[in-house]
Amino acid sequence: xDAETTKRRRPxxxxxxxxxxxxxxxxxxxxxxxxxxxxxxxxxxxxxxxGVNPNLLYHYFGSKERLFVAVMEDVYADVRAHHGDLELEAxxxxxxxxxxxxxxxxxxxxxxxxxxLLSTENIHHAEHIRDSERIAHFxxxxxxxxxxxxxxxxxxxxxxxxxDAQELFITITGLSYFYLSNRHTLGxxxxxxxxxxxxxxxxxxxxxxxxxxxxxxGADGTQRLPPPQNPA
Amino acid sequence: xDAETTKRRRPxxxxxxxxxxxxxxxxxxxxxxxxxxxxxxxxxxxxxxxGVNPNLLYHYFGSKERLFVAVMEDVYADVRAHHGDLELEAxxxxxxxxxxxxxxxxxxxxxxxxxxLLSTENIHHAEHIRDSERIAHFxxxxxxxxxxxxxxxxxxxxxxxxxDAQELFITITGLSYFYLSNRHTLGxxxxxxxxxxxxxxxxxxxxxxxxxxxxxxGADGTQRLPPPQNPA
Amino acid sequence: xDAETTKRRRPxxxxxxxxxxxxxxxxxxxxxxxxxxxxxxxxxxxxxxxGVNPNLLYHYFGSKERLFVAVMEDVYADVRAHHGDLELEAxxxxxxxxxxxxxxxxxxxxxxxxxxLLSTENIHHAEHIRDSERIAHFxxxxxxxxxxxxxxxxxxxxxxxxxDAQELFITITGLSYFYLSNRHTLGxxxxxxxxxxxxxxxxxxxxxxxxxxxxxxGADGTQRLPPPQNPA
Amino acid sequence: xDAETTKRRRPxxxxxxxxxxxxxxxxxxxxxxxxxxxxxxxxxxxxxxxGVNPNLLYHYFGSKERLFVAVMEDVYADVRAHHGDLELEAxxxxxxxxxxxxxxxxxxxxxxxxxxLLSTENIHHAEHIRDSERIAHFxxxxxxxxxxxxxxxxxxxxxxxxxDAQELFITITGLSYFYLSNRHTLGxxxxxxxxxxxxxxxxxxxxxxxxxxxxxxGADGTQRLPPPQNPA
DNA sequence: GATGAATGAGGTTTCATTCAT
DNA sequence: TATGAATGAAACCTCATTCAT
Numbered sequence: 001x002d003a004e005t006t007k008r009r010r011p012x013x014x015x016x017x018x019x020x021x022x023x024x025x026x027x028x029x030x031x032x033x034x035x036x037x038x039x040x041x042x043x044x045x046x047x048x049x050x051g052v053n054p055n056l057l058y059h060y061f062g063s064k065e066r067l068f069v070a071v072m073e074d075v076y077a078d079v080r081a082h083h084g085d086l087e088l089e090a091x092x093x094x095x096x097x098x099x100x101x102x103x104x105x106x107x108x109x110x111x112x113x114x115x116x117l118l119s120t121e122n123i124h125h126a127e128h129i130r131d132s133e134r135i136a137h138f139x140x141x142x143x144x145x146x147x148x149x150x151x152x153x154x155x156x157x158x159x160x161x162x163x164d165a166q167e168l169f170i171t172i173t174g175l176s177y178f179y180l181s182n183r184h185t186l187g188x189x190x191x192x193x194x195x196x197x198x199x200x201x202x203x204x205x206x207x208x209x210x211x212x213x214x215x216x217x218g219a220d221g222t223q224r225l226p227p228p229q230n231p232a
Numbered sequence: 233x234d235a236e237t238t239k240r241r242r243p244x245x246x247x248x249x250x251x252x253x254x255x256x257x258x259x260x261x262x263x264x265x266x267x268x269x270x271x272x273x274x275x276x277x278x279x280x281x282x283g284v285n286p287n288l289l290y291h292y293f294g295s296k297e298r299l300f301v302a303v304m305e306d307v308y309a310d311v312r313a314h315h316g317d318l319e320l321e322a323x324x325x326x327x328x329x330x331x332x333x334x335x336x337x338x339x340x341x342x343x344x345x346x347x348x349l350l351s352t353e354n355i356h357h358a359e360h361i362r363d364s365e366r367i368a369h370f371x372x373x374x375x376x377x378x379x380x381x382x383x384x385x386x387x388x389x390x391x392x393x394x395x396d397a398q399e400l401f402i403t404i405t406g407l408s409y410f411y412l413s414n415r416h417t418l419g420x421x422x423x424x425x426x427x428x429x430x431x432x433x434x435x436x437x438x439x440x441x442x443x444x445x446x447x448x449x450g451a452d453g454t455q456r457l458p459p460p461q462n463p464a
Numbered sequence: 465x466d467a468e469t470t471k472r473r474r475p476x477x478x479x480x481x482x483x484x485x486x487x488x489x490x491x492x493x494x495x496x497x498x499x500x501x502x503x504x505x506x507x508x509x510x511x512x513x514x515g516v517n518p519n520l521l522y523h524y525f526g527s528k529e530r531l532f533v534a535v536m537e538d539v540y541a542d543v544r545a546h547h548g549d550l551e552l553e554a555x556x557x558x559x560x561x562x563x564x565x566x567x568x569x570x571x572x573x574x575x576x577x578x579x580x581l582l583s584t585e586n587i588h589h590a591e592h593i594r595d596s597e598r599i600a601h602f603x604x605x606x607x608x609x610x611x612x613x614x615x616x617x618x619x620x621x622x623x624x625x626x627x628d629a630q631e632l633f634i635t636i637t638g639l640s641y642f643y644l645s646n647r648h649t650l651g652x653x654x655x656x657x658x659x660x661x662x663x664x665x666x667x668x669x670x671x672x673x674x675x676x677x678x679x680x681x682g683a684d685g686t687q688r689l690p691p692p693q694n695p696a
Numbered sequence: 697x698d699a700e701t702t703k704r705r706r707p708x709x710x711x712x713x714x715x716x717x718x719x720x721x722x723x724x725x726x727x728x729x730x731x732x733x734x735x736x737x738x739x740x741x742x743x744x745x746x747g748v749n750p751n752l753l754y755h756y757f758g759s760k761e762r763l764f765v766a767v768m769e770d771v772y773a774d775v776r777a778h779h780g781d782l783e784l785e786a787x788x789x790x791x792x793x794x795x796x797x798x799x800x801x802x803x804x805x806x807x808x809x810x811x812x813l814l815s816t817e818n819i820h821h822a823e824h825i826r827d828s829e830r831i832a833h834f835x836x837x838x839x840x841x842x843x844x845x846x847x848x849x850x851x852x853x854x855x856x857x858x859x860d861a862q863e864l865f866i867t868i869t870g871l872s873y874f875y876l877s878n879r880h881t882l883g884x885x886x887x888x889x890x891x892x893x894x895x896x897x898x899x900x901x902x903x904x905x906x907x908x909x910x911x912x913x914g915a916d917g918t919q920r921l922p923p924p925q926n927p928a
Numbered sequence: 929g930a931t932g933a934a935t936g937a938g939g940t941t942t943c944a945t946t947c948a949t
Numbered sequence: 950t951a952t953g954a955a956t957g958a959a960a961c962c963t964c965a966t967t968c969a970t
Contacts, residue, residue, distance in 0.1 A: 132420075754946080948952100
């Protein structure tokens with residue numbers, strides 16, 4: 001496995017670029033926690049995968065728990081970076097929401113560990129991240145954007161009147177999240193592989209359809225605009 | 233110690249009604265697994281909570297893993313029973329979907345452990361339930377009902393043409409599930425208590441709104457029916 | 465030792481007389497803590513010396529710390545039992561104090577671990593025994609006896625007027641304790657083996673001499689009684 | 697990392713005056729060893745408290761054990777310095793012994809760490825100081841003084857005939873030492889705070905009383921001198 | 929059907945110490 | 950003289966599981 005990275009390490013020889021060991025531990029931990037959950041993860045496996053001395057985990061992170069917090073902050077930072085790249089402000093409201101919805105799905109597909117780590121943290125009542133000031137504000141920019149686009153869409157007459165930005169955010173996220181987070185048990189009861197590419201594409205289209213139908217369709221039954229063609 | 237108190241498996245000398253210990257272990261296990269996840273759960277806590285001898289767990293269930301499978305079967309049986317009580321067949325399509333959507337939300341609210349156990353099992357890639365024939369078919373009746381109601385709704389002209397029953401099922405479930413399963417991490421980034429009654433009511437109405445908007449609103453922009461008043 | 469209780473121990477067969485393992489752990493722990501102090505003691509060595517499974521230490525005592533508390537209670541119980549055997553009430557005041565003084569010295573000589581464990585506990589500010597109600601009252605009977613004998617001695621005119629029983633108790637104990645507890649460092653600076661029998665005898669006589677001189681000799685210079693011959 | 701900041705042992709570039717780091721380590725070690733005992737002390741805490749690099753401990757002292765020896769030599773040097781300041785030679789025998797007795801008590805009160813370090817070393821059978829030639833002779837001057845004063849006291853007819861200087865030294869030291877070293881466990885069984893100022897004063901007077909009673913009071917019952925007033 | 933003492937592998941964490949610079 | 954990253958052995962403790970009765 002790691003034969004190619006083993007460079008004839010002589011006993012007592014140290015010295016990796018500073019911060020390198022820390023990064024390796026964090027990366028290995030993210031994988032391990034995602035794969036096994038918090039309690040199921042083994043610090044032992046983490047340091048072995050990272051190829052560092054068992055002690056460094058404690059040297060850098062203090063405990064398994066604080067390592068987990070570091071992993072979660074890493075995850076949230078990734079998610080924010082992903083959203084930051086979307087440049088949603090520049091788009092028309094409907095395009096912005098569509099892009100966000102698709103990007104959310106794509107992010108979860110690309111980084112399976114994000115979902116698993118969030119699920120793990122929820123099983124633990126978010127007790128590890130509750131005190132992180134940084135995490136508490138990671139989503140503020142995105143929520144602000146959604147709010148603005150909803151407002152603009154309403155002003156332009158393309159969105160229904162009474163949209164709650166927080167609910168919309170939860171819906172957009174949840175429609176992707178649940179499909180992927182629960183694809184294993186869903187796969188059992190549906191007797192179907194939800195991870196298959198075609199199936200995933202179908203789901204992606206469905207989600208956009210649901211979100212935009214909701215936004216266009218007023219509770220009073222009024223229809224806002226002729227729907228555009230659904231791009232792949 | 234005392235010879236006269238040494239009992240040698242005489243019939244009728246059980247200190248508890250037969251099966252009672254088994255039930256108590258299962259109930260305690262369900263709680264413990266829901267609270268701590270599979271790896272985090274302690275057999276010790278389970279038997280202590282059940283008030284039985286540690287050995288009985290192995291006597292009845294063989295291992296922690298097989299006990300977990302039993303818990304999952306118990307959970308799925310509960311869910312099915314819940315759905316079975318809804319009598320969706322007798323309702324008009326739209327009413328049936330609305331009732332199912334609301335009932336799904338209510339079930340997850342009432343039995344928090346269902347969500348946590350499903351999440352736990354998904355972190356483990358459904359490896360525990362994969363081989364359970366019983367679980368694989370638990371949802372068949374519900375999926376059949378959804379399919380029929382979608383078909384009827386289309387025939388009646390109240391639902392859009394191209395509805396996929398499986399996607400609809402996942403959407404209905406996911407819109408409730410995600411809100412509740414991830415309410416702890418969402419609570420942190422939204423700085424809001426998603427468990428508050430008013431907040432939950434709002435979410436419940438939102439979900440019904442989303443689902444019905446989607447069903448009524450054709451991708452071609454045609455509107456099916458004037459929407460009814462949203463009942464509380 | 466335990467040959468008569470050994471009943472053909474087959475592999476995997478457990479079953480020592482109940483409480484036996486617990487007793488063995490306690491005895492081994494007392495030795496180890498006395499020899500190495502609290503932090504220096506190794507739970508590993510304890511269970512190896514006791515010949516029991518490592519886990520039983522935690523099964524019976526919960527932690528290294530609680531095991532140490534159990535050892536201390538054992539020690540204090542021993543000391544009290546030793547004092548209880550002296551039947552000091554029946555003696556004349558002077559004889560009672562002499563016997564107590566000599567017995568204190570003899571006890572510390574015989575049970576070296578008592579001194580070492582008490583010293584260890586004092587290094588730790590008595591934090592382990594502070595909450596033990598049992599230990600707090602172990603010395604009450606002895607202190608009551610000293611008080612009564614001091615009172616009787618004064619009434620009989622053989623002891624000085626102003627004796628404080630607590631100070632006397634501390635003095636009697638300390639004169640023996642310090643010689644033995646610090647015999648190693650004293651041995652270095654005195655270049656002498658304080659553990660040699662003749663040397664110990666000399667100390668024992670000296671201590672009795674000091675204590676009785678104090679009791680007989682009033683601060684006002686009055687002499688109470690002609691001193692008796694010092695018995696060996 | 698940066699090549700230009702790499703310094704190669706140029707004279708005068710030390711960040712602290714030479715020997716300063718060594719002194720800081722020694723002071724921190726003395727505190728830590730006194731507080732936790734030898735095994736309980738952490739080299740880590742020592743270097744952190746000293747504010748120096750972990751490596752310096754080994755650079756200057758070689759090992760935790762040799763550092764402990766250095767601390768003990770430091771302690772003994774302090775004690776000797778304290779005794780050297782007393783100018784006992786110039787006093788009358790009785791005054792010299794009284795002053796020594798009181799000063800011993802006061803020293804132990806003032807430097808609590810002395811007692812704790814000596815106790816620690818005794819638990820370890822004085823193995824660390826056994827080979828220190830310097831420590832072996834630290835008390836020689838004081839013992840010589842006691843011997844001389846005892847001799848003079850006898851010659852003047854104020855002390856009893858048969859006083860052993862070593863025993864007297866041990867008694868004087870022990871009466872103070874035990875009260876203070878064991879004040880925590882004594883406090884538990886006496887349910888009293890031996891560290892309270894009034895209580896300590898009482899003990900101090902008691903000790904002087906015991907020592908002088910012993911010296912004045914011959915085993916033959918003869919009284920040497922009218923006792924003076926006990927000074928506070 | 930039930931008990932409780934016992935097991936042993938392995939988990940997380942600590943700690944004195946050393947290496948390369 | 951000084952630094953800071955790294956080491957590895959071993960410490961305390963946990964946990965699922967089984968044995969004899």
